[in-house]
Amino acid sequence: MTSFNQQDGALHCEGVSLEAIAQSHGTPTYVYSHAAIKDAFLSYQNAVGDHPHLICYAVKANSNLAILRTLASLGAGFDVVSVGELERVMAAGGDAGKVVFSGVGKTASEMRRGLQAGIKCFNVESEAELRLLASVAETMACIAPISIRVNPDVDAGTHPYISTGLRENKFGVDVESARDLYRFADDAPFLEPVGIDCHIGSQILDVAPFITALHSLLGLIDELAEDGISLDHLDVGGGLGVSYESAAPAVAEYVFALAEHIAGRPLELLFEPGRSIVAMAGALLTEVLYLKPGDLRQFAVVDAAMNDLLRPALYGARQEIRAVSPRAGDAEIWDIVGPVCETSDFLGKDRELVLEQGDLLAVMGAGAYGFSMASNYNSRPRPTEVLIKDDTVHVISRRESITDLWRSEEIPPEIAS
Numbered sequence: 001m002t003s004f005n006q007q008d009g010a011l012h013c014e015g016v017s018l019e020a021i022a023q024s025h026g027t028p029t030y031v032y033s034h035a036a037i038k039d040a041f042l043s044y045q046n047a048v049g050d051h052p053h054l055i056c057y058a059v060k061a062n063s064n065l066a067i068l069r070t071l072a073s074l075g076a077g078f079d080v081v082s083v084g085e086l087e088r089v090m091a092a093g094g095d096a097g098k099v100v101f102s103g104v105g106k107t108a109s110e111m112r113r114g115l116q117a118g119i120k121c122f123n124v125e126s127e128a129e130l131r132l133l134a135s136v137a138e139t140m141a142c143i144a145p146i147s148i149r150v151n152p153d154v155d156a157g158t159h160p161y162i163s164t165g166l167r168e169n170k171f172g173v174d175v176e177s178a179r180d181l182y183r184f185a186d187d188a189p190f191l192e193p194v195g196i197d198c199h200i201g202s203q204i205l206d207v208a209p210f211i212t213a214l215h216s217l218l219g220l221i222d223e224l225a226e227d228g229i230s231l232d233h234l235d236v237g238g239g240l241g242v243s244y245e246s247a248a249p250a251v252a253e254y255v256f257a258l259a260e261h262i263a264g265r266p267l268e269l270l271f272e273p274g275r276s277i278v279a280m281a282g283a284l285l286t287e288v289l290y291l292k293p294g295d296l297r298q299f300a301v302v303d304a305a306m307n308d309l310l311r312p313a314l315y316g317a318r319q320e321i322r323a324v325s326p327r328a329g330d331a332e333i334w335d336i337v338g339p340v341c342e343t344s345d346f347l348g349k350d351r352e353l354v355l356e357q358g359d360l361l362a363v364m365g366a367g368a369y370g371f372s373m374a375s376n377y378n379s380r381p382r383p384t385e386v387l388i389k390d391d392t393v394h395v396i397s398r399r400e401s402i403t404d405l406w407r408s409e410e411i412p413p414e415i416a417s
């Protein structure tokens with residue numbers, strides 16, 4: 001379904017006009033469609049069908065409690081990479097028993113919390129981490145369920161900053177070392193190998209690299225079977241791209257392609273999708289503050305900035321920008337920039353639009369890695385987030401106030417005098 005559509009000449013989210021949202025809640029504001037999130041999640045569930053599976057939503061994509069609750073109520077598991085994300089999942093009513101814990105730098109206290117909460121699995125990324133986890137589990141007299149994150153050395157053809165499955169990346173361990181780690185874990189009294197895991201990158205627009213990675217994992221699973229080590233689940237990670245600019249594979253196409261290769265194997269199939277669940281369900285609503293026409297470039301200065309949506313500045317990402325109420329007239333080419341004092345502070349370059357001061361724009365595809373990567377840079381409060389469900393607007397995160405900006409800061413008396 002399309003959650004954002006033009007009705008009576010104006011952009012709506014489901015049945016609610018973005019103009020009305022801006023009037024009631026101000027700008028910048030993130031707007032999410034509940035139905036679109038649900039549909040995206042169910043497209044994974046439906047495609048996997050009867051094969052045993054767990055869709056572990058990658059919390060980092062959008063960690064708002066209401067969104068986590070939405071997904072938990074649909075039966076989602078979660079992929080977390082910090083104790084903060086784990087606590088969010090539990091605060092939202094998610095089941096810790098459906099949580100996998102990824103990340104190259106888990107601390108001993110994060111491990112303790114994960115064990116205490118009874119998570120499904122630690123996705124272990126190095127020998128040193130495995131040894132620490134073994135000793136933490138021993139001190140707690142419990143058994144840590146583990147997967148080794150395999151780095152299959154596959155080029156996912158994505159932006160270098162979000163490619164994770166190459167040997168030169170910090171993530172996971174190569175296939176040969178993984179086999180040794182499984183043997184170690186199998187012999188260790190406080191570790192239990194339960195799965196195998198990989199994640200080769202994000203915003204991947206081709207199914208082929210996923211299949212190549214899967215073959216590495218299946219090869220290792222067969223070798224482990226020779227060693228007498230059998231695993232319960234296979235976690236293929238996240239990474240399926242969305243259609244920001246060019247077409248992405250449909251979820252069903254991707255899921256079928258993977259599921260086909262494990263048919264007949266008694267393995268629960270885990271996915272860790274983030275972007276493909278929430279990206280297209282969200283837009284960032286912003287107002288044009290000023291127009292700065294010019295000979296070389298024309299700037300539309302809007303009230304959202306790189307601190308609100310970092311992707312264009314950090315990765316040169318191109319997301320569609322739409323006028324909320326498109327005007328008739330001759331379109332011109334604009335750079336859509338924010339108020340932050342950096343030249344990298346742009347939301348979009350070379351956009352063909354008819355603009356006037358005060359117009360509302362929507363940066364589309366902003367549901368993933370938007371708010372979750374927002375900061376207070378330039379002492380800018382983070383925006384409101386609203387979730388549209390059944391044509392009702394729910395504020396799921398209020399705009400930060402100015403005093404929120406320094407709520408954790410202190411002026412020591414010695415300095416104050």
Ligand code: LLP
Pocket residue numbers: 058060061079102103162199201202203237238239240272273274275276311315368369373
């Ligand atoms: N699992 C692991 C271990 C991950 O590191 C990630 C994303 C995912 C799953 C989810 O991947 P997804 O399905 O969302 O592609 N900030 C970047 C994306 C960074 C992704 C990091 N890891 C961006 O805005 O493009």
